[in-house]
Amino acid sequence: MPKNWRNIGRLFSFKDKVVVASLLLIIGVALVVWLATFYLNFTKPIAKTGGEYIEGTVGQPFYVNPLLSQTSEADSDLTALIYSGLFKYDNNGNAVPDLAESYSVSGDQHEYTVNLRKNVHWQDGKELTADDVFFTFNILQDPAYKSPLRQSWQGVDVKVTDAHTVVFTLKNAYVGFLENLTIGILPKHLWENIAPEKFALADYNLHPVGSGPFMFSDFQKDSQGSILTYHLKAFKNYYAGAPYISNFTFNFYGDDDALIAAYNKKEVMGMNSITPEKISLIKNIKSTNLHELIVPRYFSVFFNQTKSVVLADDSVRGALNLSVDRKEIINKVLHGKGTPLSSPFFPQMKSYADEFRVSQNLEQANKMLDDAGWKKEAGSEVRKKNGASLEFELATTDWPELSQTADLLKAQWQKIGAKLNIKILSVSDLQQNYIRTREYDSLLFGQAITFNPDLYSFWHSSQKHDPGLNLSLFDKSQADGILESVRQEADESKRNDSYKTFQELLSKEVPAVFLYGPYYLYPTNTSLRGLTISNINTPANRFTDVNKWYVKTKRILK
DSSP states (O other): OOHHHHTGGGGSOHHHHHHHHHHHHHHHHHHHHHHHHHHHHHEEEEEESOOEEEEEEESOOOOOSTTTGGGOHHHHHHHHHHOOBSEEEOTTSOEEESSEEEEEEOTTSOEEEEEEOSSOBOTTSOBOOHHHHHHHHHHHHOGGGOOTTGGGGTTEEEEEEETTEEEEEESSOOTTHHHHTTSBOOOHHHHTTSOGGGGGGOGGGTSOOOSSSEEEEEEEEOTTSOEEEEEEEEOTTOTTOOOSOSEEEEEEESSHHHHHHHHHTTSOSEESOOOGGGGGGOTTGGGEEEEEEBOOEEEEEEEOTTTOTGGGOHHHHHHHHHTOOHHHHHHHHSTTOEEEOSSSOOTTSTTOOGGGOOOOOHHHHHHHHHHTTOEEOTTOSSEEETTEESEEEEEEESOHHHHHHHHHHHHHHHTTTOEEEEEEEOHHHHIIIIITTTOOSEEEEEEEOOSSOOOHHHHOGGGSSTTSOOTTOOOOHHHHHHHHHHTTOOOHHHHHHHHHHHHHHHHHHOSEEEEEEEOEEEEEETTOBOOOOOBOSSGGGGGTTGGGOBSEEEEEEO
16 A cells, blocks of 8 residues: 555544544445335335245134035135135135136036146146046035035036046036035045045045145144144145245134234234224234125024014014114124125125115104004103014024124114013024024024025025024015026026015015124234235135235345
8 A cells, every 4th residue: 555545544633534434424324225215116026935824713623624624714724725626716706717727508507517627736746637526526415424515516416528527417507506616626546445434534634635725734733632733835736826935834722812812922923813802902903914804794683573473563674674773883893894784785796786775764763663553652662552562582692793783783773662682692502492493583693695695595485494594584475586596597687687676675575684794804914915805705715816925025127
């Protein structure tokens, strides 16, 4: 180094050196900021393969098997990740091809020909063929295997025409049949030698092999034999594209409080569901995405006119319907997390008719009762007619959401001079001694449908008695005709028109007071990205595009 440079430092005072150092630091920081800004402005984050997502859930897995998983959310969630069906639900709740590459329907709507994707493999490397499809639906229809899905497959013949083609022949035309094909397919080569009596006990129920985006890895149990964690890994040969997330883990907990505590401690990155009143317990809410998913599950007060003389009066049912403040119920019970309903149809459904939406109108409700002869006597808050009081019983379960709803209904109906006596029961007691026998004046309960609804089981007169689900014992020949015809009508616009007529009938007859549809609340850490679904037919349908979820990112030029 030249002598002049060695001695240059002596020309500056200490103060000068500080100033120069500060300027150099500022220039350095500015350069870094500029480079960072340039990088962020001219690049964008995209999904990167890798990482782990851990979800917490309440319960235990027992049957990770598409033919047995319907009674447990833990089983249903795992099954949705490991197995795939001929069809699946898209982001709007519509059935679209999955394992099916294409399909056709005969003119009379009785025959469905499904062409399978080629070069699809099971997670053990074997090829998936039409024989696996035939095997799955053949044992599903066999009562010896005791699948809860068997009833929906009565009157369906299945045959294989080649290695990649399956033909389904229906005894009766049914436009909703594609939804039946969303059931996961079982690998024949692993299950064919398992006897029916051992079907529910087979090791494959907890060590499954499917064709879905994730494959079984292992699980850990505690000393009592309960499963604590269940590990899945990405199936690299998944036909729709290997998942970005490398490892998908489920942690299981005994109750909601334990699950939320685990989320707050960052043991898990998401919770399979949460009730509205528990949202406030999430401590790291700023780093949480609370997905509010629409599920077509409605809660209503079903009137049994054969059991209650009071409720057999058209004016009483009409007035009760008009006096309900649905927004108050949703705000107080669901903390605003729900959709007000006036029929079984949700606004997201193509068949929804907004003209039959009901809003609270106490003046009209009171006038309706006055005109019908229901009067308040001096000193009484309860209306009477011909010596009979406007009084009836409401049966419901001990779920907090429903018991709170019942209390609000009691207060709202009191404003029009109706007295409600609430009976809170356990789920088993209500199911066995009231719903099955139809021994109730009115019933506060929920029913689950799909975005392409088939309401036959819920509102057709043939379903008035157990095991039917017509809880209002609704019996109108015009309604029956509509419910029968829409099952066979291939023209969507005609089906929608028919369903609008059905909504008009419900609005006129008021066999039930429809209240709300609660959101499915799915909290996940903000590090999880790629979840875009909004409408799901069942909770497990939130995994529809799970192979596109990601937790790792990389940046590329825009």
